[in-house]
Amino acid sequence: MRRALLAITGLAASTTALVVFKAAPGTGQPAQEAPTAAEGPAPAAGSDETTPRASTAPESTRSASGASRSGSSGAPGTPAASRTGTAAAPPTASTLVGPVVSNEFGDVQVRITVVGDRIVNAAAQRLPRGTAQSDQRSDQVDSRYSGAVGMVVERQSADLDTISGATATSDAYRRSLQAAIDQRR
Amino acid sequence: MTTYPRPYVSPRPARPGSGASAPPAAVPRRGANGRRLLVVLFLGGLVASVLPWWRDTPAGSLTGATAMTTAAGQITGLVAGYLLLVQVLMMSRLPVLERWAGGERIARWHRDVAATLLVAVLAHTALILVGYAGLEGRSLLGQAGVMLREYQDMVSAFAAAGLLVLVGLVSVRAVRRVLPYELWHATHLAAYAVLLLGFAHQFSNGSQLFRPGPARTGWIALYVLVVAAWLWGRVINPLRFNLRHRLRVSDVVTESPDAVSLYLTGSGLDRLELLGGQFFRWRFLTRGCWWQSHPFSVSAAANDRWLRLTVKVVGRHTQDLRNLDPGVRVWAVGPSGTCTAAHRTRERALLIAAGSGITPLRAMLEELPPGAALIYRARTPADVLLQEELDWLVRNRGLRVWYVVGSRNDPVPRQVMTPDGLRQLVPDVARRDVYLCGPPGLVEQYRQVLRQAGVRRRQIHLATFEL
Numbered sequence: 231m232r233r234a235l236l237a238i239t240g241l242a243a244s245t246t247a248l249v250v251f252k253a254a255p256g257t258g259q260p261a262q263e264a265p266t267a268a269e270g271p272a273p274a275a276g277s278d279e280t281t282p283r284a285s286t287a288p289e290s291t292r293s294a295s296g297a298s299r300s301g302s303s304g305a306p307g308t309p310a311a312s313r314t315g316t317a318a319a320p321p322t323a324s325t326l327v328g329p330v331v332s333n334e335f336g337d338v339q340v341r342i343t344v345v346g347d348r349i350v351n352a353a354a355q356r357l358p359r360g361t362a363q364s365d366q367r368s369d370q371v372d373s374r375y376s377g378a379v380g381m382v383v384e385r386q387s388a389d390l391d392t393i394s395g396a397t398a399t400s401d402a403y404r405r406s407l408q409a410a411i412d413q414r415r
Numbered sequence: 416m417t418t419y420p421r422p423y424v425s426p427r428p429a430r431p432g433s434g435a436s437a438p439p440a441a442v443p444r445r446g447a448n449g450r451r452l453l454v455v456l457f458l459g460g461l462v463a464s465v466l467p468w469w470r471d472t473p474a475g476s477l478t479g480a481t482a483m484t485t486a487a488g489q490i491t492g493l494v495a496g497y498l499l500l501v502q503v504l505m506m507s508r509l510p511v512l513e514r515w516a517g518g519e520r521i522a523r524w525h526r527d528v529a530a531t532l533l534v535a536v537l538a539h540t541a542l543i544l545v546g547y548a549g550l551e552g553r554s555l556l557g558q559a560g561v562m563l564r565e566y567q568d569m570v571s572a573f574a575a576a577g578l579l580v581l582v583g584l585v586s587v588r589a590v591r592r593v594l595p596y597e598l599w600h601a602t603h604l605a606a607y608a609v610l611l612l613g614f615a616h617q618f619s620n621g622s623q624l625f626r627p628g629p630a631r632t633g634w635i636a637l638y639v640l641v642v643a644a645w646l647w648g649r650v651i652n653p654l655r656f657n658l659r660h661r662l663r664v665s666d667v668v669t670e671s672p673d674a675v676s677l678y679l680t681g682s683g684l685d686r687l688e689l690l691g692g693q694f695f696r697w698r699f700l701t702r703g704c705w706w707q708s709h710p711f712s713v714s715a716a717a718n719d720r721w722l723r724l725t726v727k728v729v730g731r732h733t734q735d736l737r738n739l740d741p742g743v744r745v746w747a748v749g750p751s752g753t754c755t756a757a758h759r760t761r762e763r764a765l766l767i768a769a770g771s772g773i774t775p776l777r778a779m780l781e782e783l784p785p786g787a788a789l790i791y792r793a794r795t796p797a798d799v800l801l802q803e804e805l806d807w808l809v810r811n812r813g814l815r816v817w818y819v820v821g822s823r824n825d826p827v828p829r830q831v832m833t834p835d836g837l838r839q840l841v842p843d844v845a846r847r848d849v850y851l852c853g854p855p856g857l858v859e860q861y862r863q864v865l866r867q868a869g870v871r872r873r874q875i876h877l878a879t880f881e882l
Contacts, residue, residue, distance in 0.1 A: 234530035241531060245490045245538075248465070249483050255475035334552070360485055360550040362620035363566060369626070 327355060328410030331402040335364050338402035342382065342410050352382035352407065358399060367396035371403055382407060441784040442690060445757045449515030457501065460637075464497035465490055467623035467630035485546030488539055489622055495535035496617055496634070498528055500641045503610060507641070508648035508748065517753025518694070518710075519877065526586075533583040536576055572616035575609045582606050614638070653748045659683050662745040664699070665721065667737065670800050674771060675737050676714065676725045679745055685719035688750070690757055691779030692850070692878065695749030697724070704735050708748070712775035712852075712878070714801070716782060725800060727771035754878035756782035759848040761874060763787065765841050767861055769853025773800050775878050776852055780808055788815045788841050792828060792853065796820055823857075832860065834868035845869035852878035 328340040336358025343351040353376050357368035371393050375381050381390050388408035392400045468489050477483050505512065505525050512521060548558035562569045585594060585602045617634070618624050624631045662681040670676050694712040698705060709732060714725035726733050756764075756779045764783050766776045769792040780787060793799045799818060808814040817840055821828050830836040837844050849865055851858045858877060865875055 231527075231530075234527040237527060237531040238534045241491070241494060241535060242538075245487050245494075248469070248490055249477060249486050252469075252472050252474055252486065253477040253483060336550075360482065361547045362622050362625065364550070365622050366625065 323350065326410045326413045328406035328408075328413075330356060331406045333358075333398045333402045335367070335398060336360070338399060338406050340403055340406040340410055342407065344414060347414075349383055349386055349411070351378045352376050352380055354403065364399075367393075367399050371396050371399045375400075375403055375407075387411070442755070442757045442782045444759060445514075449511075450520075453512070453515055460501070461494065461497060463633075464493050468493055471623055481546050481549030484542050484549065488542030488546050491535045491539040491542060492617075492621065493623065495532060495539050496613070497637075498532040498535060499610060499613065500637055502528055502532060502606070504641050504644055507645040508652075508751070509644050510648065510652060512648075513749075513751045517758075518751035520753060529583065529586065533579060536579055540573075540576055566616075567619040568615035569620065571612040572620075575611075575613035578605050578612070579609050582609070653746070656748070657746055660687065660747075662722070662747055664739050664741055664743040664745060666741060667739055669737075670725060671797055673728045674725060674800050675728065676723055677736065677739065679722040679724075680720070681722075684717075684722065687717055687722075689713060689717040689722075690750070690752075690755040691716045691777075691782045692755040692775040693750035693752040693778075694775065695724075695747040695751070698746040698748075699736065699739060700744040700746060701739065704732065704739075707732055708746075710751075712752075713750070713778050714774035716778050716780075725771065725774045725777075752878070754850055754852070754876045755779055756784075758876060759783070761846060761848045763843070763846070764848045764850060765790070765844055766850045767853075768792065769857045770794070770798060771800060772852035772854070772858075772878070773805075774852075776850055777801050777804065779850070780805075780814060781812070785813045787812075788817075788847075790817050790819060790831065790840065792819045792831075792857070794820070794822060832864055834864055837864065837868050845871075848874050848876060850876045850878065 323343055323345045326342050326344060328342075330337045330339045332338075337356045338354065338358070339356040341353050341355045342349050354368070354372050357372060358364040359368060373380075374393055375390060377383070382388075388404045388411060390400070390404055390407075468486070472486060477486050502525060505521050505528070508518075516524070544555055544558055544562075547562070548555050551558065551561070553561065563573065582602055582605055585591060585599055591599055618631065624634055660681040660683055662679045664677055665680040666678040668676045668678065692712065694710045696708045696710050698708040711724045711726055713722055715721075715723040726736055728734055728737055752775070754775060762784050764787045766780070766787060766789045768776045768789065773791060776789065780789070789805070791799065791805070799820070802818075805814070805816055809816055817831075819828050819831050823829070831840065841847070844865070845868060847870070849870055851861055851865075853861075862875060862877070866872070
């Protein structure tokens with residue numbers, strides 16, 4: 231029995247320790263809100279930078295990890311984007327970030343990469359996270375909309391089909407996306 | 416029906432060929448390395464089970480009480496899922512577990528892990544409820560309702576948690592003592608339903624497990640492994656054992672007014688890897704007995720002709736055993752137990768038996784190095800079992816025996832049950848392994864006396880099983 235008490239105490243202590251450790255800000259955490267449209271002027275090798283951008287973006291929050299995940303899941307599509315990039319040669323890629331749109335589940339913020347007039351990539355910088363259900367909703371929305379072969383790139387507009395079961399998140403995504411597209415002009 | 420030379424009439428050396436003049440060498444020792452490896456594997460698995468959470472959660476992302484509560488709920492959930500699998504694995508009777516840790520010790524671990532598991536499950540449920548309620552802005556009850564209605568597989572998950580609490584409740588010592596064994600056992604079988612009911616929600620709602628990936632694959636692999644281990648330990652291995660040895664009752668011998676010895680024969684007994692002091696779980700395949708399985712120690716060292724168990728008649732089942740007919744088939748699962756000569760840490764041993772607790776100790780006497788001492792507590796002279804064999808061992812193996820007969824409160828037994836009394840009989844008691852077997856209360860009392868007499872914990876071997 232004494233050992234069981236020890237084990238239970240150990241469980242409580244180590245769970246608390248893990249949570250507290252993760253709550254402390256990590257090292258080298260980039261400021262999250264700073265790079266909005268200002269990230270614009272990109273290196274000349276406009277084609278390659280879409281992928282790294284997705285993963286070097288803020289890695290500090292859960293929403294960012296969602297974004298980097300969508301970046302890597304969109305990876306097979308990036309060659310296609312790079313081909314359009316090299317075809318359109320000089321025009322530089324720019325990144326536009328939409329505003330944070332909140333709904334009852336959390337915040338949504340969309341970032342798009344534009345080459346010339348064309349949207350070549352979209353990523354969710356923030357999505358509602360926390361509960362398993364919101365994780366699932368966000369993942370559904372993210373996987374359908376974002377990425378270099380997602381619905382945003384396909385439609386080239388914010389006119390997207392609503393993901394069933396994730397109406398509010400779809401809606402917030404579209405609004406942030408529309409605002410980002412509007413910045414282009 | 417064949418009759419066999421009964422060792423209580425003319426005791427023979429344990430194995431043919433080893434004459435009485437040259438006692439057989441003691442069995443080789445088994446170290447504690449296997450046990451340590453098991454502990455290391457367990458702790459490694461525990462770390463690995465929390466690892467998916469660790470990797471999914473970037474540093475600094477847990478801001479606010481709700482996020483931290485939810486994270487703690489996820490950690491306790493992963494720990495609970497892992498511990499549940501460990502619990503089932505420990506009850507799988509996998510031979511390697513029996514060999515490295517032993518049935519008695521595993522039963523103790525099972526108890527300790529059970530308490531931790533129960534706390535982890537309750538913490539997981541509460542923390543996730545509070546965390547999600549905070550995130551989605553609902554009351555606790557409202558959140559519970561939403562989870563039951565809208566989340567996948569949560570009805571069965573709540574049922575699993577409820578069952579687990581029930582299983583824990585009937586296993587609290589005080590509760591278990593007043594319940595009939597059968598009821599406790601049936602409730603415990605419900606623990607398998609917990610495994611089944613709790614399975615789905617981990618993958619449909621577990622933040623670390625619902626996405627395809629290494630964490631999910633690993634978690635499923637863990638389940639497959641545990642089920643495979645269980646099948647091996649509970650089904651395949653016993654089948655193999657019983658098909659190979661085909662045990663039958665050959666003789667029932669009355670040892671005292673309330674104790675009988677059962678002699679079993681079978682084939683290939685020379686290949687039986689049995690150590691004195693170990694026990695099997697026996698099932699006698701006859702009307703009224705076949706459905707229950709009980710652990711009894713083997714009461715004679717392994718030999719190639721027969722197995723013997725000596726049973727004190729205390730209940731209905733043991734009463735039935737007295738009337739078994741020769742030829743009855745026996746289903747045995749084992750051997751298990753680490754209260755054996757192979758687990759000694761010193762060269763000399765002191766054995767303390769009380770009542771029918773002599774049986775496992777009797778079986779290991781021949782496997783111990785010479786110079787062993789035995790204190791045999793019995794209430795009345797009629798309760799002394801297997802005395803002729805013990806006397807034979809005194810003459811031929813240099814065993815020293817003290818019969819301490821009388822009630823617990825008589826002066827002599829009381830004197831023996833003190834550190835000084837023990838030292839008078841066995842001056843070097845602190846430098847011996849001590850094997851204890853008897854009723855749990857008495858064993859515990861002796862254990863404390865031994866500790867006071869300076870015997871270290873690892874030198875004390877208990878053969879009480881709480882199964």
